[in-house]
Amino acid sequence: MNTQNHPILLIEDNPMDVDLTRRAFTRRKVINTIEVARDGEEAIAYIHRWEAGESWPVVILLDINLPKVNGLEVLRELKTHPMLQKIPVIVLTSSAEDRDIQKAYELGANSYIVKPVDFEKFVDVAAQIDLYWNVINIPPC
Amino acid sequence: MTKRDRPILLVEDNPMDVDLTRRAFARHKVPNPIHIARDGEEALAYIPRWETGEKTPLVILMDLKLPKVDGLEVLRSFKNHSHYHTIPIVILSTSTEESDIQLAYQEGANSYIAKPVDYDAFTQIVEHIQVYWCSLNTPPK
Numbered sequence: 001m002n003t004q005n006h007p008i009l010l011i012e013d014n015p016m017d018v019d020l021t022r023r024a025f026t027r028r029k030v031i032n033t034i035e036v037a038r039d040g041e042e043a044i045a046y047i048h049r050w051e052a053g054e055s056w057p058v059v060i061l062l063d064i065n066l067p068k069v070n071g072l073e074v075l076r077e078l079k080t081h082p083m084l085q086k087i088p089v090i091v092l093t094s095s096a097e098d099r100d101i102q103k104a105y106e107l108g109a110n111s112y113i114v115k116p117v118d119f120e121k122f123v124d125v126a127a128q129i130d131l132y133w134n135v136i137n138i139p140p141c
Numbered sequence: 142m143t144k145r146d147r148p149i150l151l152v153e154d155n156p157m158d159v160d161l162t163r164r165a166f167a168r169h170k171v172p173n174p175i176h177i178a179r180d181g182e183e184a185l186a187y188i189p190r191w192e193t194g195e196k197t198p199l200v201i202l203m204d205l206k207l208p209k210v211d212g213l214e215v216l217r218s219f220k221n222h223s224h225y226h227t228i229p230i231v232i233l234s235t236s237t238e239e240s241d242i243q244l245a246y247q248e249g250a251n252s253y254i255a256k257p258v259d260y261d262a263f264t265q266i267v268e269h270i271q272v273y274w275c276s277l278n279t280p281p282k
Contacts, residue, residue, distance in 0.1 A: 114279050
C-alpha cells in the first residue's frame, strides 16, 4: 500500500509549532504532503472534503486549544463519523491536565502526546511521531 | 502512579513471538513488567483483575489470530468496556489483509502494525512500539 500519496493533517493554530512540525517531518527524504488547518472550523471543513472524495490523511495531529471550535469537539466529530472514525488522530497539545487526557481517550483519540516546550525536544518528538505513524503504522486508507 | 510501574500486556499465542518480544524489551531495558495472555480468554480474564485494583497496562499489544476467543472479538470487548475502552491497543499481526486492517480500526484499535517475519526487523519494530507507547505517549489513567 502506498501511503505517500495521502496527506498528513496538522490542526494547529500556533505558527511556530506548525513550522517546527513541518521541519521535523521533512527530515525524512520521502514525505507525505502536510496540510494545515489553523482552527477548529477549518478542521471541520476537511471532513466535508473527505466526504466528497478527497484522499484521507494517514494521520491527523490535533491540538486541543484551538480558535473557533475546540480540539476535543473536532475529535468528537471525527470519532463519531461512520467512515472517518478510522483515521488515526494523535492529540498533540501543551495540556497535561488529567481531564483533557481522559476526555481525549474517551472520545477515541488514538494517542495523546504532550508537546515539549523546549525547541529541540519538540523536533525530536515530532520526528518520533512521524516515524511511528507515517512509517511503522499501517493506516486504514 | 508512574508510567514505569504499569505493565505492558502482550496477547500472543506464538511462544517464539512472545520470546522475541520479551528479548527486544529487555534489550531496551524496559522497566515495565510484561504480562502475557496466551489466548483470547486469558486476555479477557484481565478485566476482572483490573476491576479489583490491579494496575491497567500502558498499552496492549495484541495478535489478531488467537485461540479460544478471536483477537477482533477481544478488541471489541475491550473497546466496548465502559472503563477500559481508553487503554491503547496496538494490533501486531502477520495479516496485512485490507479487511483485517479496516475491521481493527473500526473496532477502535489505536494502531495496526504488520509483524515482520525477519528476526531483526521484528526486534526493531518492537523497540519502536515500546519507545512510542511507554515513553512518548501519555496514557489514560
